[in-house]
Amino acid sequence: MNAVAQQLTDGDAMAHGDLLAQIRAARVYEVAHESALETAPLLGARLGQRVLLKREDQQPVFSFKLRGAYNRMVQLDAAQRARGVIAASAGNHAQGVALAAAKLGIRATIVMPVTAPQLKVDAVRRFGGAMVDIVLAGDSYSDAQAAAAQLQAAHGAVFVHPFDDPAVIAGQGTVALEILRQHPGPLQAVFVPVGGGGLLAGVAACIKALRPEILVIGVQAADSDAMARSLDAGERVVLDEVGLFADGTAVKQVGALTFALCRQHVDAMLRVDTDAICAAIRDIYQDTRSVPEPSGALALAGLKQYVATHGAGDGALVAIVSGANMNFDRLRFVAERAEVGEQREAVFAVTIPEERGSFRRFCAALGRHAITEFNYRIGDARHAHLFVGVQIASRDGREALAAAFRAQQFDVLDLTDDELAKLHLRHMIGGRSPLAQDELLYRFEFPERPGALTCFLGQLHPDWNVSLFHYRNHGADHGRILVGIQVPPHERALFQPFLESLGYPHVDESRHPAYRLLLQH
Known part of the structure; x- marks a missing residue:
């Protein structure tokens, strides 16, 4: 360990000033620029708190x-x-x-x-x-x-160490100098994403030297929380494994120097899960039309958690948006999980009797809630097992909806926080069924508006059994669903007038080779 690191580890009073001097003298602007400190008006209005985003995702390499x-x-x-x-x-x-x-x-x-x-x-x-x-x-x-x-x-x-080096920490600390210069008014807290701790160490040391009343709060992914665990233990710990969704902060052990500085200057650490990170990515997009990488949204996810726990306070809150090197392929996963992370989607497994009128009672229990996903495949002669995602306003709405299902004598399993269900099971519902006799398979399109899917379910012919149903809201103008309907051969003449009465564009997929291979018994 070099002399400066040893001084900081020993808590030498001179080290604090030495590091601030290094931050002030850091030569960063030959390649970097002073990034913007922008207001997030939409999120701020929702939280009842002024929120500022430090846009390090706009640097030439899209990170700090x-x-x-x-x-x-x-x-x-x-x-x-x-x-x-x-x-x-x-x-x-x-x-x-x-x-x-x-x-x-x-x-x-x-x-x-x-x-x-x-x-x-x-x-x-x-x-x-x-x-x-x-x-x-x-x-x-x-x-x-x-x-x-x-x-x-x-x-x-x-x-060239990515975090455990005085010159590297000093370079990252210039982010804090800019924040304090750009917003000299009241600041309540600055939220910093944490991997090995270089950015947090530099920001915390700088802020505590110049504006000690400002809280400095580190934020880590719950499955890559080496700094939080180390600070809790009072010594550096080594994680057996790290999560890779927030790959930019997936560090098994923090640095000796960064640990010493964070132990001295950081006020608190927060852990956030994958869904919360995805929700924060969407929040940043909605306010800036930019898409940060998962680690880049960590700080905002922590900020939101802090406000939910402590309520709105005096002074602005700053979240450092640390990077925007997002793989395009991840966007689908992020969009899918953001609703759950914001507590705007509840996911349930609902069991209803396989009998006439059950679907109508199910739709009545849904009320005017918008359905985000609906999966069903007939597999039991007595019970229908539905996988359904529903938009909600809050966790209270999730509990009220579950109560409404139970009031109809339906069995309900809340899967909103279940990783197996969200990652895998929702995509595996289906397969061949010996009960799916006389099945016709159709694709439908309908205008994506509140209540449209519920209306569609309500118009299905009561004498024909729904044997397969798949729908997922993709954010498009038109909803797309796949429906299997059991229509006895002697009633097929009535089916075309039924389709015309629905008024939705449709395609007959009953002879599709993939359907015959994977779904048709």
């Missing part, structure tokens, strides 16, 4: 990480530059090192976990060009760091 990487590398002497640098990163630090390497003409080897999003791997190649070599190793940052240490020992390059 280039600040610390460049500040470390620009201080290398000629001999160190000649040896080159090596770094380990889940992606954003790698891009900062790559950009700094290209800017300063320094050869760089960057080790990234194999789980790093392809978007980030491609960006490292783009920013670094011929100055950068990429090595993929391990499943997490800690695995990549171990591989980088072996390469460093073999080749003698200078290791």
Whole structure:
């Protein structure tokens, strides 16, 4: 451990001032710019609290990480530059090192976990060009760091740590200087995403030196909470494994230096789950029309949790939007989970009798609630098992809806917080059924408006049994559903007039080869 790190670990009074001086002297603006501090009016109105977003996602590498990487590398002497640098990163630090390497003409080897999003791997190649070599190793940052240490020992390059280095921490701390300069008025708290702790350490040290009345609160993913656990234990702990959804903060062990600084300056730590992160991503999009990566939305997820627990207070709340290196393929998952994370969607398994009138009683229990998903496949002669997602205004609405189902003598299982159901089971309902005799399969489209699906269910012919039903709200103007209806052969002549009476565009899929292969008995 270097002298500055040892001083900070020992709690030396001079170290506090030394770090603030390093933050003020940090050379970050040769590659970075002062990012905007923007109001989030929609979210603020909903929370009853002024919310500000520090837009580090708008940096040239779409994250704050280039600040610390460049500040470390620009201080290398000629001999160190000649040896080159090596770094380990889940992606954003790698891009900062790559950009700094290209800017300063320094050869760089960057080790990234194999789980790093392809978007980030491609960006490292783009920013670094011929100055950068990429090595993929391990499943997490800690695995990549171990591989980088072996390469460093073999080749003698200078290791550019993503968080546990005074120059890196000082570079990240410039974010706090900007916040205080941009908003000299009352600030209640600043929320900071945390992986290894470099950003949190720099921001906390700076704010506590200049505005100690402002709370500094770190936010971690619940499945990658190394800093929170370490602060609780009073010593650094090592996680056996980390979650990879918020890959930018998936760190098994925090730094010795960052831990010492956070222990001295951080007021509190919060943990948020995947659904809360997805909801925060959507909040940022709705206010800014920008899409942060999961780690980039951590701070806002924590801010919302804080307001829900403590209520609105005096002074603005700031959330650092730390990055926007989002893989496009993740957007579908984020959109699906955001409703649950905001407590706007409840998910239930409802069992109703397989008899005439049950669907109508089910629709009556739903009332005017908008259905977000509806899955059903006949499988039992006595009971129908439905998987249904419903828009709600709050957790109270979820409980009231469950009570309405039970009032109809339906069995109800609340799956809103169930990972197995949300990740897998909702997509696995179906299959062949010997009970699905005389089944016709149709696709329908209808205008996506409140009550449209309930209206459709209410218009189904009471003499024909619904044997399959699938619907998912995709946010489009038109809803799309797939329905299996059992119509005896001698009643087929009545089916076409029934379709015309519904008035919805429809396609007969009864002879579709995939239906025959996977669903038809």
